[in-house]
Every structure is written in C-alpha cells, then in structure tokens.
Amino acid sequence: MRVTIADVAREAGVSKTTVSRVINTKGEVDGSTAARVREVIAQLGYVPSSGAVGLARGSSRTVGMLVPSLTWPWMGELLQGVVDTVEAADYGLLLFTCNRGAESVQRFTTQVSARAFDGLVVVEPENTLSHLTTLHRDGLPIVLIDDRGHHPEFPSVVTTNHEGGASAARHLLAAGRSRPVVLTGPQHFGCVRDRLGGFRSVLPEVRVVEGDFTELGGRLAMERLLADGVAFDSVFAHNDISAAGVLRALRAAGRRVPDDVAVVGFDDIPMAEHTEPPLTTVRQPTRRMGEAAARMLLSHLGGTSVPDGPAVLPTELVVRHSAP
Amino acid sequence: MRVTIADVAREAGVSKTTVSRVINTKGEVDGSTAARVREVIAQLGYVPSSGAVGLARGSSRTVGMLVPSLTWPWMGELLQGVVDTVEAADYGLLLFTCNRGAESVQRFTTQVSARAFDGLVVVEPENTLSHLTTLHRDGLPIVLIDDRGHHPEFPSVVTTNHEGGASAARHLLAAGRSRPVVLTGPQHFGCVRDRLGGFRSVLPEVRVVEGDFTELGGRLAMERLLADGVAFDSVFAHNDISAAGVLRALRAAGRRVPDDVAVVGFDDIPMAEHTEPPLTTVRQPTRRMGEAAARMLLSHLGGTSVPDGPAVLPTELVVRHSAP
DNA sequence: CTGAAAGCGCTTACAG
DNA sequence: CTGAAAGCGCTTACAG
Numbered sequence: 001m002r003v004t005i006a007d008v009a010r011e012a013g014v015s016k017t018t019v020s021r022v023i024n025t026k027g028e029v030d031g032s033t034a035a036r037v038r039e040v041i042a043q044l045g046y047v048p049s050s051g052a053v054g055l056a057r058g059s060s061r062t063v064g065m066l067v068p069s070l071t072w073p074w075m076g077e078l079l080q081g082v083v084d085t086v087e088a089a090d091y092g093l094l095l096f097t098c099n100r101g102a103e104s105v106q107r108f109t110t111q112v113s114a115r116a117f118d119g120l121v122v123v124e125p126e127n128t129l130s131h132l133t134t135l136h137r138d139g140l141p142i143v144l145i146d147d148r149g150h151h152p153e154f155p156s157v158v159t160t161n162h163e164g165g166a167s168a169a170r171h172l173l174a175a176g177r178s179r180p181v182v183l184t185g186p187q188h189f190g191c192v193r194d195r196l197g198g199f200r201s202v203l204p205e206v207r208v209v210e211g212d213f214t215e216l217g218g219r220l221a222m223e224r225l226l227a228d229g230v231a232f233d234s235v236f237a238h239n240d241i242s243a244a245g246v247l248r249a250l251r252a253a254g255r256r257v258p259d260d261v262a263v264v265g266f267d268d269i270p271m272a273e274h275t276e277p278p279l280t281t282v283r284q285p286t287r288r289m290g291e292a293a294a295r296m297l298l299s300h301l302g303g304t305s306v307p308d309g310p311a312v313l314p315t316e317l318v319v320r321h322s323a324p
Numbered sequence: 325m326r327v328t329i330a331d332v333a334r335e336a337g338v339s340k341t342t343v344s345r346v347i348n349t350k351g352e353v354d355g356s357t358a359a360r361v362r363e364v365i366a367q368l369g370y371v372p373s374s375g376a377v378g379l380a381r382g383s384s385r386t387v388g389m390l391v392p393s394l395t396w397p398w399m400g401e402l403l404q405g406v407v408d409t410v411e412a413a414d415y416g417l418l419l420f421t422c423n424r425g426a427e428s429v430q431r432f433t434t435q436v437s438a439r440a441f442d443g444l445v446v447v448e449p450e451n452t453l454s455h456l457t458t459l460h461r462d463g464l465p466i467v468l469i470d471d472r473g474h475h476p477e478f479p480s481v482v483t484t485n486h487e488g489g490a491s492a493a494r495h496l497l498a499a500g501r502s503r504p505v506v507l508t509g510p511q512h513f514g515c516v517r518d519r520l521g522g523f524r525s526v527l528p529e530v531r532v533v534e535g536d537f538t539e540l541g542g543r544l545a546m547e548r549l550l551a552d553g554v555a556f557d558s559v560f561a562h563n564d565i566s567a568a569g570v571l572r573a574l575r576a577a578g579r580r581v582p583d584d585v586a587v588v589g590f591d592d593i594p595m596a597e598h599t600e601p602p603l604t605t606v607r608q609p610t611r612r613m614g615e616a617a618a619r620m621l622l623s624h625l626g627g628t629s630v631p632d633g634p635a636v637l638p639t640e641l642v643v644r645h646s647a648p
Numbered sequence: 649c650t651g652a653a654a655g656c657g658c659t660t661a662c663a664g
Numbered sequence: 665c666t667g668a669a670a671g672c673g674c675t676t677a678c679a680g
Binding site for chain 2: 002045047048049050051052054055060062069070071072073075076077079080083084087088090092093094095096097099100104107110111113114115116215244248251270271273274275276
Binding site: 660663 | 665670675
C-alpha cells in the first residue's frame with residue numbers, strides 16, 4: 001500500500017494539517033515538531049500524491065506542450081530546451097501532437113478542459129491560431145514559439161528573421177557576390193517574408209524563387225534555374241533542408257561550391273555540418289527559444305505579468321565552406 | 325467557474341452517481357435518463373477533471389517516457405511512435421529527461437512515487453538499469469526500448485542487431501568486397517557486439533576498430549587507417565553519424581566512394597539520404613519500435629499479461645550510392 | 649503553534 | 665434503474 005499523509009501524521013503523532021505545513025513550509029511549526037515529522041517522512045519514504053495535491057490546490061504543476069510533429073530536424077533541440085527548463089522548476093511536461101488533424105485537436109482540447117495542465121507551450125500547428133486564441137481568452141496561459149511570423153495576442157518567442165536574412169546578404173556581398181538567388185519557403189509564412197525582406201534590404205537585386213522547405217523542392221528549383229540558363233553566383237535558401245537540395249543539384253550539374261556558387265542556408269540543423277561542402281547558415285537559437293518560452297510560461301504561472309511584445313532571440317551567421 | 329459533475333447532476337435532475345454511470349457507460353441506466361444527461365453534458369460543455377478521476381480511480385491515464393536526451397537524431401521518430409500510440413488510446417504522455425544526471429533521476433523517481441503516471445516507456449539512460457529494475461519490482465509497469473542490448477527482467481523492444489550486421493556483410497560480399505573494416509560503437513554496448521557478431525558470421529576476416537558513435541570519431545579512425553596504409557575495400561560503421569565521418573575522411577584523402585571503398589552505416593537517420601554520396605545503411609525501425617513499446621505498455625496496463633521475451637523488430641538494408 | 653472539519657471533483661460499494 | 669454516503673489523498677480557512 002502507498003504511504004499517505006495520514007500514515008505520516010499517525011506515526012509522528014500530529015495532525016495531517018501539521019504534516020502538510022511542514023511539507024509546504026507554510027505557517028509556523030515548532031522546530032522539534034517539524035524535525036520529527038521530517039524524520040518520519042524520510043523513514044516511510046513518503047511522497048505526496050501529485051493527483052491529490054493537484055485536486056486540492058486546483059493546479060497540476062504540469063505544463064502542456066503542443067507540436068505539429070516530432071520528426072522535424074530542429075524539434076529535438078527545442079523540446080530539450082523546454083523540458084530542461086520545466087523540469088528544473090519541478091513541473092512535469094505533457095506532450096501532445098497534432099498528427100491526426102481534427103481528431104488530435106479535439107482530443108487535445110478535451111485535455112485542456114480536463115485541467116490536465118496549467119499552461120501551454122505551443123509550436124503552432126497549421127490553422128490552429130484562432131482555436132488557441134479562444135483557449136487563451138478562456139483563461140489558459142499560453143506561450144507561442146512562433147516559427148511562422150504570426151503575431152498572436154498572447155506571449156510569444158521569435159527569432160530575428162529579418163536580421164537573419166540581412167546577415168546572409170551582407171556575408172555574400174562582402175565575399176563579392178552580387179547576383180544572388182533566394183529560394184524561399186512558402187510565402188504565406190511570415191518568417192519567409194521577413195527573411196526575404198531582410199535580405200533585400202541589403203541586396204535589392206534578387207532573383208526570387210518560391211520553394212517549399214523540402215530537399216526535393218530545393219533540388220528541382222535549382223535544376224530549373226540551371227536549365228533556364230539563369231546567371232547567379234550565390235543562393236540563399238530559407239532553410240537548411242532545401243539548401244541541401246540546392247547543393248546536390250549544383251554538384252550534379254558540375255558547378256563548384258563555393259567557387260562557382262556560394263550557398264547559405266537557414267536554421268543550422270545538425271545536418272548542416274555534414275553536407276558537402278558543410279553549409280554556411282543562419283543559426284536559429286532553437287534550444288534557447290524553447291527555454292525562453294518555458295521560462296515565460298512558468299513565470300506567468302507564478303503570477304508575474306507577461307511582457308506584451310514577443311521575446312526576440314537573435315540569429316547568428318555560422319560560416320562554413322559553402323560560403324566562406 | 326469550471327463545470328463539475330454536480331452541476332450536470334443538478335441540471336439533469338439526477339444524482340452524481342447516475343451522471344458518472346452514463347459517462348463511463350457502466351451499470352444499467354434508463355435510456356431516456358441517459359439521453360437527458362448526455363444532452364446536459366453537451367450543453368454545459370462538461371469534461372471530467374482528469375485529476376479528480378485519477379484520484380478516485382487510483383490511476384492517472386498517463387504514461388511516462390524517460391529518455392537520456394532529446395537531441396539524438398533518431399529520437400524524433402521514436403517519440404512520434406510512442407506519442408501516436410499513447411494518444412490514440414486516450415492516454416497522456418509525460419516526458420522526462422536525464423540531462424542533469426543524478427538530480428534528474430532523483431526528480432524522476434519522485435514523480436514515480438507521486439503516482440504521476442501509470443507506467444513507463446524508457447530508452448535507458450546510462451547506468452540506470454538497476455534502479456529501473458527496483459522500480460519495476462515495486463510494481464511500476466515498464467517497457468524498455470533497448471538500444472544497448474541489455475536483457476532486463478521486464479518487457480523490452482529490440483531490433484535485429486545481429487541480422488542487421490549480417491545483412492550488411494552479405495551486401496558487401498555480393499558486391500565483391502572481401503576486405504572490410506568494421507568501425508564499431510563502444511564495445512560494452514550489447515548492440516555493438518551483436519552487430520559485429522552478425523557481420524563476422526558472414527565475413528569472418530575483418531579488421532575491427534572501436535569507435536565512439538561520433539562523426540569526429542569516425543573521421544579520425546579512418547584517417548589513422550589510411551595513414552597506417554591498411555588495405556581495405558569497404559567499411560561497415562555501426563551508426564550513420566560515424567559513417568558520415570568515414571565518408572568525409574575518405575573524400576579528403578581522395579578515395580572514391582563506392583569505387584575505391586564501399587561504405588555501409590547503421591540506423592538510417594534523416595541525414596543518411598543527404599551525405600555525399602547518399603549512405604547505404606541498415607535501417608532501424610525506430611518509429612515502429614516506439615509504437616510497439618507503447619502498445620506493450622498499454623496492454624499491460626489494460627491487464628493483458630506481457631510476453632516474457634523481448635519484442636523483436638526487423639532491420640532492413642537500405643541501398644544507396646555509398647554501397648550499391 | 650496545533651487540530652478538526654470541510655472541500656477539491658470524481659468513483660464505487662451498498663441499499664433500495 | 666437510481667441515489668446517499670463514504671472514500672481517494674491532499675489543502676485550507678477557522679477556531680483555539
């Protein structure tokens with residue numbers, strides 16, 4: 001049988017109230033009484049039932065995390081940042097995905113109503129913002145990790161997409177490249193517009209090709225440009241995956257990187273070190289974004305008022321061989 | 325204020341007992357009564373508090389997952405498999421890491437005692453097996469995803485490491501390669517011994533080099549072999565990351581892959597498609613291992629007795645350019 | 649400084 | 665088929 005607060009109380013010869021007080025160090029308790037209670041707790045190996053505590057206190061000391069998918073290359077770092085921060089604060093982390101579309105969302109919403117967690121960190125699944133906004137208005141604390149460039153009415157963590165694009169352009173310009181191609185992601189993403197805008201603020205003369213963030217998309221786009229005889233000396237791809245496709249297409253066509261064409265990616269996923277040649281890229285501080293989001297949520301739960309603007313974490317240009 | 329079972333009971337003009345019965349469809353309830361209750365539930369948007377249900381029932385309808393790190397390349401697939409299965413069964417998934425060593429383990433153990441979850445899926449953090457065994461003996465249902473080749477006394481999911489090694493050897497042999505080097509992982513891992521044993525069962529004449537599963541380790545090992553003038557026509561690396569290091573070292577030394585040296589990895593992480601040349605590798609069914617582990621745990625929680633042996637999922641050789 | 653009692657929101661014998 | 669009551673393991677006014 002599990003050890004309960006009643007067992008401790010009986011064994012220590014005090015009331016449950018007193019035991020509760022020493023556990024939570026609230027209210028005055030006589031020193032020697034407290035010592036005795038603590039001793040009994042240790043001896044019995046008593047640990048309060050999280051469920052019972054949650055029910056009595058009306059909170060679960062757990063935060064939820066909702067992500068579209070766990071298999072994206074930067075998701076591991078992000079999750080690690082969130083988990084570390086949450087665990088350090090002695091909270092639990094309940095993980096949800098939206099793999100099965102509407103059904104997942106339904107299930108997730110039920111968990112919200114069931115009060116399974118106190119607050120939510122979310123990497124926005126497509127077309128969920130309005131639903132999340134409703135939950136937030138109904139009182140659920142939410143922090144959004146915003147990779148799409150939305151601007152929700154609740155707190156969020158973003159990176160400097162505009163400046164990231166600008167830094168890529170400055171780097172290419174300094175290396176004497178003046179005829180760049182920008183291979184974007186889907187242009188309805190805010191982050192895509194920002195990256196492009198930043199790049200253009202430095203290098204206005206750009207050939208823009210809309211991509212889809214996939215390796216295959218990058219490869220095909222590059223093959224088409226080469227077939228069309230477009231002249232360019234550099235490529236800025238909006239993520240590393242599509243940059244990998246670009247590298248492959250260039251190699252297949254006999255173009256040398258970086259001699260003939262310099263290539264810059266975005267994200268700095270683990271693969272970026274291992275492409276041929278290793279990829280120069282604009283690093284997103286993924287892990288720190290996770291940490292920041294979790295910290296914001298926790299301090300919100302702790303009663304601190306949240307900042308009204310998004311928390312902005314800086315990108316960083318990582319120079320490797322593809323664009324020295 | 326949140327809607328409780330009492331609100332529903334009052335509104336429907338029945339007792340809480342009856343409401344509980346229609347929610348859980350247990351016990352006989354008059355058809356029209358049930359219909360009325362269901363209507364009120366829908367109208368009020370009532371969702372049972374998971375905390376209260378858990379307390380009353382003595383279980384939380386949540387499973388825990390413990391992993392050493394979230395940033396390993398195959399962890400995303402594994403997690404996705406677990407999460408999907410767990411969510412489909414209407415359970416929650418509580419995620420724990422062991423980033424901070426002993427402190428993490430302590431915190432984790434507390435959660436166990438707090439009954440925060442009903443069972444555990446674990447990818448074993450180093451040196452935790454005996455502790456997990458204790459928890460299991462104390463009554464916690466556990467399923468191990470065993471990437472180390474331990475053989476715990478509780479249920480586990482493994483892949484065919486021996487056969488995977490053998491399949492790599494058969495493939496190289498069929499391609500006319502007879503002087504292989506095997507770059508292993510740390511040799512105290514059971515999986516490493518199995519992969520090597522399988523390989524040797526087909527190609528006994530092997531040069532074995534102990535590696536450490538890192539890209540750098542793979543690169544350095546290969547550089548040393550080349551410097552030593554060792555003659556070989558193929559490499560079987562025990563994971564893809566170190567295979568990537570091997571590829572890089574070979575390229576730097578001017579050896580052509582696969583013409584001069586064929587290279588086979590293990591795992592089939594996302595990067596394997598993107599190395600130069602793309603990597604032939606022994607695929608671990610990572611996602612399905614996650615699914616299998618979750619299924620075993622859930623059926624155990626559901627009362628089904630668990631199989632005594634480990635569940636074995638087959639590897640699969642994926643042929644790409646590095647060893648056609 | 650300490651305790652009896654009510655309450656958190658459910659489930660489950662037990663009685664009818 | 666239905667309900668009153670006890671109980672799950674805590675916390676928290678309230679009273680002393």
